[in-house]
Amino acid sequence: MLADCTARGERFAVGALDLDRFKPINDAYGHAVGDRLLIAVAARLKALSGPDLVVARLGGDEFGLLLIGNTDRARAIGQRICDLLTQPFDIDDHRVALGCSIGLALFPDAGATANELFDRSDYALYNVKTMRRGGCAVFSSDHETRIRSERALETALQTADLDRELHVEFQPILSTETRTVLAVEALGRWTSPSMGVIGPERFITTAERVGLMHPITVKLFRLALAHFAAIPPGIGLSFNLSAHDIVSPGTIRLLVEAIGEAGVDPRRVTFELTETALMRDFDAAVVGINLLRGLGVSIALDDFGMGYSSLSYLNRLPLDKVKVDRSFIADMDEDSGSKIIAAILGLCVTLELDCIIEGVETERQLRQVRDLGYGMAQGYLFARPMPLPALLTWLEGASEAPAGRKRPPAARRLPRQSVERSRLAPRGGIH
The missing domain is CATH 3.20.20.450 (EAL domain)
Known part of the structure; x- marks a missing residue:
């Protein structure tokens, strides 16, 4: 389908969709509930599908999107999908709340091949999950600059x-x-x-x-x-x-x-x-x-x-x-x-x-x-x-403390093995 769109010179968007909070729900309620939840998610997405919107499960809790034609509304359509999946699901006797994040890449702006488009939609997804989980992002020139910087790093x-x-x-x-x-x-x-x-x-x-x-x-x-x-x-x-x-x-x-x-x-x-x-x-x-x-x-x-x-x-x-x-x-x-x-x-x-x-x-x-x-x-x-x-x-205590501030003395004891933290970073790394 991508090849057909490319051959016709038609604009389209490739999207990567990842469910938020699926793993904790799967862990808490069991894989059977998780499987039914994925089926319910797929049913909602299928209801949105049509000639201009194709949705497919890629694996696990990840789905792919193909939006053909009016790419000017790609972000709005992506956000509509996010909002739809935010509404609670009733699975067996459980009411569970999910959410999703979506990254989109537009042809030919973000890439000319399927691999480039998928990579860039995935990059946009990663960024939106980091910055504002639960939203939709379209791959941009800023993202391209970051990719080049990250490759140098x-x-x-x-x-x-x-x-x-x-x-x-x-x-x-x-x-x-x-x-x-x-x-x-x-x-x-x-x-x-x-x-x-x-x-x-x-x-x-x-x-x-x-x-x-x-x-x-x-x-x-x-x-x-x-x-x-x-x-x-x-x-x-x-x-x-x-x-x-x-x-x-x-x-x-x-x-x-x-x-x-x-x-x-x-x-x-x-x-x-x-x-x-x-x-x-x-x-x-x-x-x-x-x-x-x-x-x-x-x-x-x-x-x-x-x-x-x-x-x-x-x-x-x-x-x-x-x-x-x-x-x-x-x-x-x-x-x-x-x-x-x-x-x-x-x-x-x-x-x-x-x-x-x-x-x-x-x-x-x-x-x-x-x-x-x-x-x-x-x-x-x-x-x-x-x-x-x-x-x-x-x-x-050899260096002079700031005015009005008491310098803490070094400890000679530990409460309940209380040792605090040496870590690689703030929130999961170094800071």
Whole structure:
């Protein structure tokens, strides 16, 4: 059909459609309900189909679209499909709410071949899921510029001397009562000789895309452990694992070996996982978590509250602690925002999980979270990420604190194995 449209010189759009929240529903209600849900989705899409709109299932929860003719309305038609799939589905005795995101590529603007059009519609889909999930995006010249930039970044990373170009910085996590330092978060950094300092999210996303996440994770963790030897023994270390790491037995084995070779007490180490990492392969993630916890390492659910099914993970996962996403701090002055933050803490107390709040930037915010009962916090109020020498100076209190701000003393204790976070990035990578 694409060949016929091309031969006639007819304009058309190729689309990639991906269901939002399908995997959590499939996990929660079982594959039988998931299969019926896909059939119901297909029925709605079929009802929209006609001579100018062809819809086909590509596999899993992904569908393809072919819109022939009036491509000026492509985005509006795509958004109409998104809105249609947002309406609840009644499957057996369950009412479930989905959603979808769509990426579109127009012929001949975005490409002249089927492969180019599919690749670019998939790229537009990836971007809309990242920026505004539940919408429709049309591949544009801005997307083309980003693709070229990303290809240059991929080349730089694939040819990088990782031993020389990677380094780590540390940001402390403190007691809200005493400002005692409880742990440090190790943050991975990459400086490319050809491209300069690469932003954290670009770094991690690119590493995952080109298959370099595992060696980078291991290198950064070994580097963090080497630096950690200079940090006072009462302070813990936390490190973030990506979606690729926690489901890789080989990576888990290397992380365990690194802890043993460094002579670090595993009880001082916390690995943090985001909901995105868990959704990639829940069963494999649980296996990896249990292997690490068997060694004595703690596991934290990071950026809690950002995903669609965080509550279910609290109930189903062998966790030790929860890190409340920094976005909640911004709404704390609202009565509803304060109540949500208090409710999260209450839930963690009930489940006997340590609870750390991120993003504390002012003394007022610190007082508020402390009054709500939070005992651990992290944020720019205390310190920004810093290299090891600066961290050691900061811990010793040798450098002068900003006016009116009390310098936190270094800790000599850990609450319930409470070690905070060393991760590769903010929200799943480096920052």
